[in-house]
Amino acid sequence: MERDCLRKPLQHRGCGPARQWRPARVAPALAPAALLAGVVLLAPLPAAAAPADGAAVPRGVWMMQNGKAAVEFFACGPSLCGRLVWGRPDQYPDGVAKDRRNPDPALRDRDLCGLTVIWGLERDGADDWTGGRVYDPSSGETYRARVHVEGPERLRVRGYVGIPWFGRSQTWQPAPPDLPRCTPTAGGAD
Numbered sequence: 001m002e003r004d005c006l007r008k009p010l011q012h013r014g015c016g017p018a019r020q021w022r023p024a025r026v027a028p029a030l031a032p033a034a035l036l037a038g039v040v041l042l043a044p045l046p047a048a049a050a051p052a053d054g055a056a057v058p059r060g061v062w063m064m065q066n067g068k069a070a071v072e073f074f075a076c077g078p079s080l081c082g083r084l085v086w087g088r089p090d091q092y093p094d095g096v097a098k099d100r101r102n103p104d105p106a107l108r109d110r111d112l113c114g115l116t117v118i119w120g121l122e123r124d125g126a127d128d129w130t131g132g133r134v135y136d137p138s139s140g141e142t143y144r145a146r147v148h149v150e151g152p153e154r155l156r157v158r159g160y161v162g163i164p165w166f167g168r169s170q171t172w173q174p175a176p177p178d179l180p181r182c183t184p185t186a187g188g189a190d
Contacts, residue, residue, distance in 0.1 A: 056149035058080070070084070079121055081121070082117060084137075118147075144164075145158065156170075
């Protein structure tokens with residue numbers, strides 16, 4: 001009989017019908033006190049989530065490991081994002097840097113210059129940024145992303161599918177200060 005109980009997903013211990021969860025009722029006179037207690041308990045959370053002093057934030061322009069492009073990190077709301085600001089000229093034999101491999105045909109004519117390719121990174125500790133996405137214009141694929149600041153001269157950028165084990169990492173270094181930046185055409189990038 002116990003085995004039969006395990007086969008029935010809508011039943012639990014004792015093979016009785018599963019109970020639906022219902023919130024606890026609060027006496028009407030206690031409702032304002034319960035609400036106030038919830039606000040007081042949640043109030044410290046933003047301060048705990050705030051970045052600690054000295055926390056590492058990737059700023060400025062960083063050269064990809066393969067040397068084919070440079071990305072500038074910037075704040076985008078509460079998140080960290082990155083946009084393409086330079087591409088090696090030999091990647092574009094026709095001289096046109098367009099998003100040709102984008103899976104959406106309507107976006108294939110947009111400029112790569114100024115295109116946001118990293119977005120949604122949230123601070124996760126002193127040196128880590130997680131929960132973001134990275135777009136690879138050379139393949140047209142978008143992956144989950146995380147960035148680890150290894151020091152003032154090194155970033156570890158990881159793009160992955162599903163869980164971080166299924167991905168690839170690159171080490172980025174600061175771009176030379178005299179790196180010429182591309183100029184987006186009017187209405188070209190996102």
